[in-house]
Amino acid sequence: MKEEVDPGKVEGTDLRIVKYPHPALRRRNAEITKEELEDGSIAQVSKEMLLLMYAAEGVGLAAPQVGVNKRLMVYNASGDSKRWLDEVVLVNPRIVEYSDAKTVEQEGCLSFPGMNGMVERSKWIKVEALTLKGRKFKRRFTDWEARIFQHEYDHLDGIVYIDRLAEEERTRIQPNLETLIQQHEEELVGAPAL
Ligand code: ZN
Numbered sequence: 001m002k003e004e005v006d007p008g009k010v011e012g013t014d015l016r017i018v019k020y021p022h023p024a025l026r027r028r029n030a031e032i033t034k035e036e037l038e039d040g041s042i043a044q045v046s047k048e049m050l051l052l053m054y055a056a057e058g059v060g061l062a063a064p065q066v067g068v069n070k071r072l073m074v075y076n077a078s079g080d081s082k083r084w085l086d087e088v089v090l091v092n093p094r095i096v097e098y099s100d101a102k103t104v105e106q107e108g109c110l111s112f113p114g115m116n117g118m119v120e121r122s123k124w125i126k127v128e129a130l131t132l133k134g135r136k137f138k139r140r141f142t143d144w145e146a147r148i149f150q151h152e153y154d155h156l157d158g159i160v161y162i163d164r165l166a167e168e169e170r171t172r173i174q175p176n177l178e179t180l181i182q183q184h185e186e187e188l189v190g191a192p193a194l
Helices: 034-038 041-055 143-156 167-189
Strands: 060-062 072-076 087-098 102-107 117-122 124-130 136-142
Touching: 034 041, 041 060, 041 072, 041 087, 060 143, 072 143, 087 143, 102 143, 117 143, 117 167, 124 143, 136 143
Parallel strands: none
Antiparallel strands: 060 072, 072 087, 087 124, 102 117, 124 136
């Protein structure tokens, strides 16, 4: 698994990836309206999310991770910006069926740099969503793509992958979480005056 990088400010967007414990990760995410799809604002946000995702060397990003609390996700299972045909942008996605079969694999998250953990997910899922053009989208995803989708979908419900870690995994990454909390507090306070 590739290690994510912090891209900071990325050319072509003013959005930034927010990190834990930023409150945007826990806020309610609004359904996207027909008007928002028609006026192109969601298409623009998703384009900028893909820029950030590739800059951070991630494979998926949910809108709350860029401080936009709407039900929108983007991903590219290949993680390769040249393979733009693999890009998936989903509006108001829903999981309509989960397999009983589960798999446990390592996951990381662009909002939790420098750590990862083993997460149990359904092996396959059935999904419904809208495309950027407002068309109905129905698909069955398996394995890696099902995992990415379930991870991003959790973000839309204010859930992050550390919520799903077994206790010993959670304990293992606790020092990393404390560092992020400290960094967040320092950003809130700003640079110390000399
Ligand atoms: Zn994530």
